[in-house]
Amino acid sequence: MTKVSITVDGVLHESEVEPRTLLVHYLREQVGKVGTVVGCDTSSCGACTILLDGRSAKSCSVLAVQADGSSVTTIEGLAGDEWHPVQAAFKECHGLQCGYCTPGMVMSAVDLLSENPNPTEAEIREGLEGNLCRCTGYHNIVKSVALAA
Ligand code: FES
Ligand code: FES
Secondary structure (H helix, E strand, O other): EEEEEEHHHHHHEEEEEOOOEEEEEHHHOOOOOOOOOOOOOOOOOOOOOOEEOOEEEEEEEEHHHHHHEEEOOHHHHOOOOOOOOOHHHHHHOOOOOOOOOOHHHHHHHHHHHOOOOOOHHHHHHHHOOOOOOOOOHHHHHHHHHHOOO
């Protein structure tokens, strides 16, 4: 076991993890952040996307030990007293159906908009390229990100 210190949604957690523990499993099973979900475990779907030191990352492709000393933001840490503008825009534009991809979509969109606050539709689609949705056809997701921008 290895000791790691990771700040998750503003709270410092000091934990023992196995060297092979994936960050997504650490977040869900040791910190209880079950809003971050596993869709594939092969770095393909983006459902597990979180912000790692402010940049989006697929938490199934990062070991917990690699995040030692870092700050992680999950979907559960995004909102304050009110929803984050990206969350509110997804609601407004019906940017979700079953909702399984939504945490990852939202976190990727937050990163995209922090880099490019006024993206074109093509830039939104490119920015969300690593996130798969089996329900929506993507149209309302793209509209949501445009509204949030
Ligand atoms: Fe991480 Fe699919 S669970 S990319
Ligand atoms: Fe169902 Fe995207 S809303 S997978």
